[in-house]
Amino acid sequence: MSSELALKLELVRILSEHDEIPISEVVREIGVQQDELINMINELSRYYLMETARSRVSWSPGDNPRRLKPWGWNYLYRIITGSTMTSAKQMPPWSIVVSEMQTQGRGRHGKTWIGNLGGLWITFKINTAPQVAQVLPIAIPVLLVRMLRDKLGINVEIKWPNDIIFGDKKIAGILLEGEYKESVMVSYIGIGINVNNDPPLEVAESIKNIVGHLIPRNRILSYLSGWISRLDRLVSKPDELRMEYMEHLSTLGRKVIAMTSSGEIQGIAKDVTEYGELIIENESGSHRLSSGEILRLRHAE
Amino acid sequence: MSSELALKLELVRILSEHDEIPISEVVREIGVQQDELINMINELSRYYLMETARSRVSWSPGDNPRRLKPWGWNYLYRIITGSTMTSAKQMPPWSIVVSEMQTQGRGRHGKTWIGNLGGLWITFKINTAPQVAQVLPIAIPVLLVRMLRDKLGINVEIKWPNDIIFGDKKIAGILLEGEYKESVMVSYIGIGINVNNDPPLEVAESIKNIVGHLIPRNRILSYLSGWISRLDRLVSKPDELRMEYMEHLSTLGRKVIAMTSSGEIQGIAKDVTEYGELIIENESGSHRLSSGEILRLRHAE
Numbered sequence: 001m002s003s004e005l006a007l008k009l010e011l012v013r014i015l016s017e018h019d020e021i022p023i024s025e026v027v028r029e030i031g032v033q034q035d036e037l038i039n040m041i042n043e044l045s046r047y048y049l050m051e052t053a054r055s056r057v058s059w060s061p062g063d064n065p066r067r068l069k070p071w072g073w074n075y076l077y078r079i080i081t082g083s084t085m086t087s088a089k090q091m092p093p094w095s096i097v098v099s100e101m102q103t104q105g106r107g108r109h110g111k112t113w114i115g116n117l118g119g120l121w122i123t124f125k126i127n128t129a130p131q132v133a134q135v136l137p138i139a140i141p142v143l144l145v146r147m148l149r150d151k152l153g154i155n156v157e158i159k160w161p162n163d164i165i166f167g168d169k170k171i172a173g174i175l176l177e178g179e180y181k182e183s184v185m186v187s188y189i190g191i192g193i194n195v196n197n198d199p200p201l202e203v204a205e206s207i208k209n210i211v212g213h214l215i216p217r218n219r220i221l222s223y224l225s226g227w228i229s230r231l232d233r234l235v236s237k238p239d240e241l242r243m244e245y246m247e248h249l250s251t252l253g254r255k256v257i258a259m260t261s262s263g264e265i266q267g268i269a270k271d272v273t274e275y276g277e278l279i280i281e282n283e284s285g286s287h288r289l290s291s292g293e294i295l296r297l298r299h300a301e
Numbered sequence: 302m303s304s305e306l307a308l309k310l311e312l313v314r315i316l317s318e319h320d321e322i323p324i325s326e327v328v329r330e331i332g333v334q335q336d337e338l339i340n341m342i343n344e345l346s347r348y349y350l351m352e353t354a355r356s357r358v359s360w361s362p363g364d365n366p367r368r369l370k371p372w373g374w375n376y377l378y379r380i381i382t383g384s385t386m387t388s389a390k391q392m393p394p395w396s397i398v399v400s401e402m403q404t405q406g407r408g409r410h411g412k413t414w415i416g417n418l419g420g421l422w423i424t425f426k427i428n429t430a431p432q433v434a435q436v437l438p439i440a441i442p443v444l445l446v447r448m449l450r451d452k453l454g455i456n457v458e459i460k461w462p463n464d465i466i467f468g469d470k471k472i473a474g475i476l477l478e479g480e481y482k483e484s485v486m487v488s489y490i491g492i493g494i495n496v497n498n499d500p501p502l503e504v505a506e507s508i509k510n511i512v513g514h515l516i517p518r519n520r521i522l523s524y525l526s527g528w529i530s531r532l533d534r535l536v537s538k539p540d541e542l543r544m545e546y547m548e549h550l551s552t553l554g555r556k557v558i559a560m561t562s563s564g565e566i567q568g569i570a571k572d573v574t575e576y577g578e579l580i581i582e583n584e585s586g587s588h589r590l591s592s593g594e595i596l597r598l599r600h601a602e
Contacts, residue, residue, distance in 0.1 A: 003381070003404040006307040010381045028391030031382030031398075032405060080304070080311045081332030090329030097332075103304040104333060 007032070011040055012100055012117070013079045015050065016066040020058040047118025047196050049214050062216030063196075065098045065120075070225040084123035085177065085190050093127040093186055096225060105192060107173060118196035119206070120217055124189040124228050133178055133187050135235045137161055137276030137291065138245045140174050140189055143234065145248050147223050148172075154210055157250035159299070160269065160278050161291035165250060168299075169205035170194070189228065195220065242274050255300040256280060260293050266300070308333070312341055313401055313418070314380045316351065317367040321359040348419025348497050350515050363517030364497075366399045366421075371526040385424035386476065386491050394428040394487055397526060406493065408474060419497035420507070421518050425490040425529050434479055434488050436536045438462055438577030438592065439546045441475050441490055444535065446549050448524050449473075455511055458551035460600070461570065461579050462592035466551060469600075470506035471495070490529065496521065543575050556601040557581065561594050567601070 007030070014029045015021065027034055041057055044050055049060035061067040066077050074095040081087050082104040084097040091097065102115030115121040128136075141162040148154045148164070148171075156172075159165045164172035175190035194206035196214045207215055227234055235241060246252060251269045258265045258280060267282030278294070280287045308331070315330045316322065328335055342358055345351055350361035362368040367378050375396040382388050383405040385398040392398065403416030416422040429437075442463040449455045449465070449472075457473075460466045465473035476491035495507035497515045508516055528535055536542060547553060552570045559566045559581060568583030579595070581588045 003306060003402065005304065006310050006381050006402070007383060007404050009307050010379075024391050028377070028388050029379070031379065031384045031386075031388035031400065031403075033383075033387055036383070076329070078311075078330070078332065080307050082308060082334075082337070083332045085332075086334055087329050087332035090325050099332065101304065101307070102332075103308050 008040060008044065008117075009079050009101060011037075012044065012048070015041075015044075015048075015057065015059045016064050016077075016079070016100075018059075019061050019064070019067070020056050023052065023055050023057055026057060044117070046198075047214075049216060060216055062218050063214070065100075065218065065221060068098075068218050068221055070096055070221070072229055073225055081121075084121055085175065085188055088123040088125040088188055091125055093125055093184075094229075095125045096221075097123045097125075098221065102192075106175060106190070115192060116197050116200065118198070118208070118214075120191070120193040120195050120220060122191045122193075122221070122224070124191070124225070126187050126189070126228065126231070128178075128185050128187045128231065130185050132231055132235055133185050134275050135238055135241065136176050136187060136189065138238075138241055138272075138274070139231065139235050140176070140191070142241055142244050142248075143224065143227055144172050144174070144191070144193075145244075147220065148207075151219060151223055152207060152211065152215065154207065156248070158245065158248045160249060160251040160272065160297060161276055161294075166205060166210060168203070170199075170201075170203055171205055171207060171210070191224065193220065238274055242272070246272060251278070251297070251299065257298045257300050258289060258294045259296040260289065261295065265289070309341060309345065309418075310380050310402060312338075313345065313349070316342075316345075316349075316358065316360045317365050317378075317380070317401075319360075320362050320365070320368070321357050324353065324356050324358055327358060345418070347499075348515075350517060361517055363519050364515070366401075366519065366522060369399075369519050369522055371397055371522070373530055374526060382422075385422055386478065386489055389424040389426040389489055392426055394426055394485075395530075396426045397522075398424045398426075399522065403493075407476060407491070416493060417498050417501065419499070419509070419515075421492070421494040421496050421521060423492045423494075423522070423525070425492070425526070427488050427490070427529065427532070429486050429488045429532065431486050433532055433536055434486050435576050436539055436542065437477050437488060437490065439539075439542055439573075439575070440532065440536050441477070441492070443542055443545050443549075444525065444528055445473050445475070445492070445494075446545075448521065449508075452520060452524055453508060453512065453516060455508065457549070459546065459549045461550060461552040461557075461573065461598060462577055462595075467506060467511060469504070471500075471502075471504055472506055472508060472511070492525065494521065539575055543573070547573060552579070552598070552600065558599045558601050559590060559595045560597040561590065562596065566590070 049063035076097045078099045080101045081099040087097045099121045102121045105115040141158045156166050162174040172193040177188040196208045256269045267280040270281045271279040277290045350364035377398045379400045381402045382400040388398045400422045403422045406416040442459045445465050457467050463475040473494040478489040497509040557570045568581040571582045572580040578591045
């Protein structure tokens with residue numbers, strides 16, 4: 001029933017505003033009786049590091065994004081949004097928008113990205129030099145690969161251009177957008193990570209299900225906001241960055257089928273340029289295609 | 302889609318916090334683009350006195366319950382609750398709980414009462430002398446009849462025990478509960494009024510649809526909270542109150558079918574006692590039944 005989701009989100013909101021709160025106070029705020037409330041919290045604890053004990057309920061500050069104060073950033077935390085990308089449009093540069101649920105999350109080429117409870121749905125809005133903005137398609141997937149390996153011990157691969165996959169399942173996605181404003185480049189880095197959510201699609205998986213327990217999400221947020229505030233350092237050696245990207249690129253050397261607006265191209269994925277374009281080779285020659293040109297890419301085998 | 306309702310409620314929350322707000326600020330908070338946001342506001346303006354003009358959106362303070370400061374009362378306004386009755390349990394006496402949406406609103410005998418956008422879903426929690434509590438089943442329907450007549454020009458009737466009907470459609474309902482606490486009587490007066498909502502049931506109608514325009518709901522809230530804080534005055538002449546109740550009682554003199562836990566009773570509704578019990582007469586005699594005993598009452602013709 002649709003209103004049940006709305007009530008559950010209201011409960012998330014109330015709990016996000018406290019590290020710990022008496023259950024009786026939550027009963028008053030949410031208007032459901034104690035036994036049912038405890039059922040609701042138990043359900044939420046599949047997605048959040050929440051606990052009830054001695055008439056109180058707590059949400060780990062390491063998992064509650066409202067508790068995060070990312071240094072040097074404007075920070076907007078919302079329980080539900082259409083899309084963090086849209087919210088970020090109205091924020092100044094150096095802003096982070098985080099939402100517990102996205103109803104109209106966007107993927108590449110207008111595809112929808114479903115953002116449900118327990119995941120991380122984030123937009124970083126930053127000012128960049130044009131030469132930094134150009135390497136974001138390489139740098140951001142590498143950053144996610146490093147984070148997953150170093151912080152969570154998960155070895156993932158990249159599906160070109162910038163899906164993060166484990167086996168053949170998607171665990172994170174990236175959406176990059178940019179605009180010039182008074183000759184300054186503004187970049188929007190949209191990142192969706194299936195952390196503790198249960199992804200609604202067969203082709204996706206969450207970190208929770210890979211490692212077998214819930215992950216405190218603020219560790220991920222801190223890692224990413226820390227590195228994205230020092231992007232210059234991340235991209236200071238573009239050749240090495242590109243090498244690292246290639247090392248993890250599952251797409252490389254495989255037969256791929258690329259849908260473009262002017263038709264389908266099949267061939268072997270041979271290389272990626274320093275700006276992230278894919279080189280596909282087939283009998284008709286070598287094709288250099290940007291992520292803007294390829295609407296959909298499939299690994300053929 | 303279920304998440305769309307949750308997003309709509311989030312928009313109601315944001316707008317409730319301001320009399321007037323720039324649309325660009327709402328775009329940031331809600332994360333949907335301006336044209337779509339304006340569509341959402343247009344949809345909400347079927348239920349709320351909201352307007353967009355000159356890049357701003359406003360919600361009439363006369364309709365936005367967050368703007369109400371009922372004198373002498375504790376006041377809890379929530380966008381969504383399970384039930385205002387349950388919220389009120391954790392509030393001190395002399396509290397009002399108002400919610401824009403109730404997912405688990407209760408009617409008499411555990412029936413659910415669906416509380417959707419634009420209605421008024423209220424619980425008044427008060428201390429009463431036992432003799433005042435006893436006449437609430439008479440006093441509260443009379444108060445609603447007066448309010449609807451004097452403030453909104455609508456002549457309604459009462460369906461025993463305390464449904465307020467227009468023609469044969471329900472426009473308001475009452476749920477009375479009470480408890481003793483340290484020898485003090487605490488009464489919960491639950492009132493649901495179909496003001497500007499579109500009731501989901503065929504057998505219900507809203508005031509909006511009767512008068513042809515939206516009603517600023519705070520006028521209703523002020524009227525009710527004012528009179529309920531002076532209940533002693535309302536019930537000072539119990540005989541006259543009962544007369545007024547009887548005058549508007551559509552059930553009186555009609556053939557009724559009453560479902561009780563021990564079976565069905567048919568007969569003519571002859572009278573109501575000063576405590577609100579219904580007298581039904583049939584060939585087997587005269588039956589005096591409280592609202593606690595009658596699970597469901599139907600007007601047979």
